[in-house]
Amino acid sequence: MPLTEFGPVQHLSADAVGQPGQRRFRLRAISQGGAYAFVWLEKEQLSAIGEAIETTLEHAEVVLTPSGPGEPEPVFPLQANLDLDVRAGRLSLGLNEETRVIVIVAAEGASEAEGEAVSIEFDFDIARRLRAQITEVVAAGRQPCPFCGAPLDPEGHVCPRSNGHQREE
Numbered sequence: 693m694p695l696t697e698f699g700p701v702q703h704l705s706a707d708a709v710g711q712p713g714q715r716r717f718r719l720r721a722i723s724q725g726g727a728y729a730f731v732w733l734e735k736e737q738l739s740a741i742g743e744a745i746e747t748t749l750e751h752a753e754v755v756l757t758p759s760g761p762g763e764p765e766p767v768f769p770l771q772a773n774l775d776l777d778v779r780a781g782r783l784s785l786g787l788n789e790e791t792r793v794i795v796i797v798a799a800e801g802a803s804e805a806e807g808e809a810v811s812i813e814f815d816f817d818i819a820r821r822l823r824a825q826i827t828e829v830v831a832a833g834r835q836p837c838p839f840c841g842a843p844l845d846p847e848g849h850v851c852p853r854s855n856g857h858q859r860e861e
Contacts, residue, residue, distance in 0.1 A: 695809045696776060700724050700793065704814050706738060706826045712834045713845060719796075721812050729776035729810060731798045735830060737783055741796065742826035744785040745819050748794055752787055754816045776810050794819050 703722040708715040717738045719731040733741070780798040787794055793813045800807025814822070834843035839853040 695797075695811060698723055698727070698729055698776060698810050698812045700813045700815075701818065704812065704818050704822055706822060706829050708829050708832065712832070713843065715833060717829065719798075719812075723775075727775040729812070730778070731796075731810065731812075732777075732779045733783070733798075735833070737780060738826055739830050741783065741785060742823050742830070745794065745823045745826075748785065748787050749816060749819055749823070752789075752792070752816070754820070776808075778808055778810050781807065788813070792816070
C-alpha cells in the first residue's frame with residue numbers, strides 16, 4: 693500500500709454531501725502547498741475521529757475553550773483538481789509529541805496490502821475547529837427516535853419498541 697504524506701495542512705474541515713439519510717461524509721484538506729484532498733468516511737468514522745481528537749487534545753493538555761471567529765472557510769472549487777481522493781476503510785489518529793501535531797492516517801481497503809493511504813498533519817487550533825465542526829455535521833442529520841434511537845426517516849419510521857404500531861391521530 694503506498695502511503696502518501698499529504699503533510700501539514702493550511703485547512704482541514706468536515707462536511708456532508710446529500711440529503712439526511714443519504715449523506716456521504718468527508719474530510720476536506722488543503723496542504724501548505726495548495727494541493728486538495730478528500731477523505732470519504734462513514735458517519736460513525738467521522739464521529740470517532742471527532743472523539744479521538746478531543747481525547748488527544750485532552751491528553752496533550754490543550755485547553756478546549758472555544759476560539760473566536762476563525763478564518764473564513766476557503767472555497768473549494770466545484771471541479772477541484774484533487775491530488776488525493778481516498779475512501780477510508782481504516783483510520784488511525786495519533787499525536788506526534790515531538791512536533792505537537794495531530795496525524796490522521798486514512799487507508800483504503802481492509803488490509804495493509806489493499807488500496808492507497810494518506811497521512812494528514814494538523815495543529816491544535818485546526819484540531820479544535822475540526823472537532824466542533826464534526827459535532828455540527830454529525831448532529832445535522834436525521835433526528836433520533838425518542839424510543840429506539842434509530843434515525844427518523846421522513847417517509848415514516850417503524851419503531852421496534854412500539855412493536856410496529858403507531859398512534860392514530
